[in-house]
Amino acid sequence: MLPMNRLFLIFSLAVVAGFVSCKRFPNPFANQKVLAEVGGEKLYLHDIAPIFTPDMTAEDSIKIQKSYVDQWVKKQLKIQEAEEMFRSSQEDIDRMVEEYRNSLMTHKVDQYYVDKRMDTLFTDKQIADYYLEHKPDFILDKNLLKARVVKVPDSYRQIAKLKEVMLSSGNDAYQDFVDICTKNGFELIEVNNWTEFPVLLSLLPTKKNTDYGYLLNEGKIFEFKDQGYTYYVRVTDHRGVGDYAPVESVSDVIRRVIFNQRKQDIIKAHEDSLYRQAVTEKKIVVNVN
Incomplete structure (x- = not known):
């Protein structure tokens, strides 16, 4: 037997979808009920299933559904307004979106190898060595x-x-x-x-x-x-002013610098490896004099 809160949830979704039956409650996610439509874009009942939780009452689920639909409609109206307003610059927008997507993807690749290969141990000697090599930076x-x-x-x-x-x-x-x-x-x-x-x-x-x-x-x-x-x-x-900062006072800064150096080394090593492999497999054609 379903718990009472689960029955409340199913009941609320079924009521809003208009599928209440005196005999049984149908599965509210098995239909293609359109909750809203804006300029050809449609929001289906099954699209919003993840926003509901088993502990919701029927009243709460209806309120949440209404709020979600209202926000979705407003967002679609703004998107369509923007498409109309900036139609002449659509190519620039598409290019920016593509560049942003590519940036996100390459960042995820970089972060994957950084997380996999990064050595996060910083010894006192490494910090002291960096401090001595860059002492003029710490006045x-x-x-x-x-x-x-x-x-x-x-x-x-x-x-x-x-x-x-x-x-x-x-x-x-x-x-x-x-x-x-x-x-x-x-x-x-x-x-x-x-x-x-x-x-x-x-x-x-x-x-x-x-x-x-x-x-x-x-x-x-x-x-x-x-x-x-x-x-x-x-x-x-x-x-005092003009003295060298004590190494203890800048150790956190030095750790961040070493961390970023290691991060860049990992990213560069991976890029170089990809490049060498692509050259070996003849995947690259470069025509630059």
């Missing part, structure tokens, strides 16, 4: 930095110790710094990835139209006070 036009920001209530009395370990280098000093922040519940922001200078400023209670270039001094801790708290900030590493 910075903006400041990049790594930094550390901690927000401390003004009531805290051991600021000297906090600043000492925040400024010190080495794993032990850094761990002492983290321990102090954790123990006292201080808000600590670690900017460990290479980041643009404005991002750091957005973490601080800065003022508009003020030059904060002095923050880039890696050997100092700077303070910003705001509503009972003090923000202590230290830039731990910095690359």
Whole structure:
């Protein structure tokens, strides 16, 4: 026995198609019922079968069918209007359509061989080698930095110790710094990835139209006070305008470049193989002096 939702679907299609029978429901997809016709173009009931799902009610299927038919009619009217308006340039349109089709087809062929043969593994050495070979391409036009920001209530009395370990280098000093922040519940922001200078400023209670270039001094801790708290900030590493970008900051760019190079190599190798095979089989005739 058919489930109730399947009966609803069959019933709705049969009603719209005009084939309701007191004795049985015929298969709505077995006929050639024309739902709409525009200038000789016809839309049949079986053309729209894929838009229906078993969970549709009769009411929903009728609404969806009506909407689909309306959109189809409007689309056909626009197509026929365009054919009339641009009849004189039909050859150009046909040529553009053919070029677009050919472009899609060749792209699918290229993508097939790229998907089949592409090596998507990028080693650190490959990235580093590319970086060294193209280092002049990676000169910075903006400041990049790594930094550390901690927000401390003004009531805290051991600021000297906090600043000492925040400024010190080495794993032990850094761990002492983290321990102090954790123990006292201080808000600590670690900017460990290479980041643009404005991002750091957005973490601080800065003022508009003020030059904060002095923050880039890696050997100092700077303070910003705001509503009972003090923000202590230290830039731990910095690359300025005109410097070479750190390799870590451009590794994603390098991966994309290497990927595209490999892709083009695969496409070219396939094209060359096709050409050599066609020459061998005498499928090519070229008459160019």
